[in-house]
Amino acid sequence: xxxxxxxxxxxxxxxxxxxxxxxxxxxxxxxxxxxxxxxxxxxxxxxxxxxxxxxxxxxxxxxxxxxxxxxxxxxxxxxxxxxxxxxxxxxxxxxxxxxxxxxxxxxxxxxxxxxxxxxxxxxxxxxxxxxxxxxxxxxxxxxxxxxxxxxxxxxxxxxxxxxxxxxxxxxxxxxxxxxxxxxxxxxxxxxxxxxxxxxxxxxxxxxxxxxxxxxxxxxxxxxxxxxx
Amino acid sequence: xxxxxxxxxxxxxxxxxxxxxxxxxxxxxxxxxxxxxxxxxxxxxxxxxxxxxxxxxxxxxxxxxxxxxxxxxxxxxxxxxxxxxxxxxxxxxxxxxxxxxxxxxxxxxxxxxxxxxxxxxxxxxxxxxxxxxxxxxxxxxxxxxxxxxxxxxxxxxxxxxxxxxxxxxxxxxxxxxxxxxxxxxxxxxxxxxxxxxxxxxxxxxxxxxxxxxxxxxxxxxxxxxxxx
Numbered sequence: 522x523x524x525x526x527x528x529x530x531x532x533x534x535x536x537x538x539x540x541x542x543x544x545x546x547x548x549x550x551x552x553x554x555x556x557x558x559x560x561x562x563x564x565x566x567x568x569x570x571x572x573x574x575x576x577x578x579x580x581x582x583x584x585x586x587x588x589x590x591x592x593x594x595x596x597x598x599x600x601x602x603x604x605x606x607x608x609x610x611x612x613x614x615x616x617x618x619x620x621x622x623x624x625x626x627x628x629x630x631x632x633x634x635x636x637x638x639x640x641x642x643x644x645x646x647x648x649x650x651x652x653x654x655x656x657x658x659x660x661x662x663x664x665x666x667x668x669x670x671x672x673x674x675x676x677x678x679x680x681x682x683x684x685x686x687x688x689x690x691x692x693x694x695x696x697x698x699x700x701x702x703x704x705x706x707x708x709x710x711x712x713x714x715x716x717x718x719x720x721x722x723x724x725x726x727x728x729x730x731x732x733x734x735x736x737x738x739x740x741x742x743x744x745x746x747x748x749x
Numbered sequence: 750x751x752x753x754x755x756x757x758x759x760x761x762x763x764x765x766x767x768x769x770x771x772x773x774x775x776x777x778x779x780x781x782x783x784x785x786x787x788x789x790x791x792x793x794x795x796x797x798x799x800x801x802x803x804x805x806x807x808x809x810x811x812x813x814x815x816x817x818x819x820x821x822x823x824x825x826x827x828x829x830x831x832x833x834x835x836x837x838x839x840x841x842x843x844x845x846x847x848x849x850x851x852x853x854x855x856x857x858x859x860x861x862x863x864x865x866x867x868x869x870x871x872x873x874x875x876x877x878x879x880x881x882x883x884x885x886x887x888x889x890x891x892x893x894x895x896x897x898x899x900x901x902x903x904x905x906x907x908x909x910x911x912x913x914x915x916x917x918x919x920x921x922x923x924x925x926x927x928x929x930x931x932x933x934x935x936x937x938x939x940x941x942x943x944x945x946x947x948x949x950x951x952x953x954x955x956x957x958x959x960x961x962x963x964x965x966x967x968x969x970x971x972x973x974x975x976x977x
Contacts, residue, residue, distance in 0.1 A: 536764020684976050738977035742970050748912050749966035
């Protein structure tokens with residue numbers, strides 16, 4: 522926050538994540554792993570996969586996101602809830618410093634729009650989310666997640682709250698901390714790259730996100746029961 | 750935060766609270782009400798009740814805390830996790846602006862210490878927490894809650910996380926949002942003031958905090974089950 526990557530509101534959102542992470546025992550549980558494999562299958566079979574990044578995601582897992590982007594050959598696009606040109610450039614510079622070749626969505630390059638959301642948050646880059654068929658959104662808000670989904674894109678969310686609108690709107694919701702989820706997704710993608718394409722497509726199409734979210738909620742219930 | 754009452758770390762703590770509040774459906778459930786009545790009984794039968802206040806508590810429920818303090822005739826003491834003299838004075842001035850007659854614990858008036866905790870956080874005011882037998886701590890950290898308890902004081906916590914060390918260390922834990930819990934506690938205290946002292950003492954001594962916390966956790970489980 523002091524360096525301008527994260528806004529104060531981002532700290533509150535981070536705190537919400539921390540609380541849900543407690544309820545997972547701060548570890549990657551089976552439902553998150555299942556979603557991770559499905560996410561890798563979607564990303565590896567996509568025509569135009571894109572990794573969307575906001576301030577919190579960059580601050581928490583910038584290096585890991587750059588690695589993932591390179592393994593799955595997907596560009597990174599900056600998408601901020603609180604869109605400030607200076608902050609966009611700051612995050613792009615930060616990610617490039619961590620090895621990102623290019624960062625989309627900065628300033629006037631975000632000239633496309635997603636329908637159904639207000640204000641500057643609808644803007645996307647035509648080279649990135651604008652033409653993407655699969656978008657990975659770590660830590661996204663519900664409005665954008667729903668709008669991307671309505672726009673016909675497959676949305677992969679990383680969200681510690683299994684009840685959030687983001688989690689419910691996504692095709693795949695990884696209920697896990699980004700600092701664990703992104704490396705796990707990178708590993709899975711690296712290994713699954715060698716698998717035949719039709720087998721990956723089957724993994725993607727067979728994944729039932731609502732059922733898997735129910736499983737994630739069951740895991741939290743199990744944790745709480747241990748205390749009651 | 751912008752006016753200096755809350756520190757950035759306080760926003761993260763606030764976010765954690767928000768997440769647990771979701772799991773209560775953002776309302777006061779039976780376990781919280783039971784704890785509120787017990788808390789009122791403890792406060793009304795105390796020799797020296799004190800209300801401890803930090804930045805988040807002041808920002809979220811300053812006016813409500815001033816009202817409560819007047820209804821139960823308990824002084825307010827500022828106790829900050831991140832102790833900065835300027836912030837102490839700021840919070841005291843803020844609470845006085847809301848009607849507080851006096852605010853203890855500011856600067857050199859915090860000349861007593863609680864054993865078992867590090868640094869400046871052990872300092873208390875001899876006119877307040879120093880001599881208190883019952884301390885209400887909305888939004889306190891685990892170290893201080895445990896230390897106050899070890900020091901023989903009855904601790905009443907308001908904490909949305911029923912698993913926290915603060916909740917477990919307290920004699921009474923109100924698992925609820927301070928913005929609902931403080932007015933509810935004020936109302937309960939106003940009504941229970943007329944009750945005979947031995948009846949209040951019985952209410953206080955019969956309260957089983959661990960059992961009531963288990964009940965609060967069950968309430969969260971019930972909420973989560975509705976989603977799974």
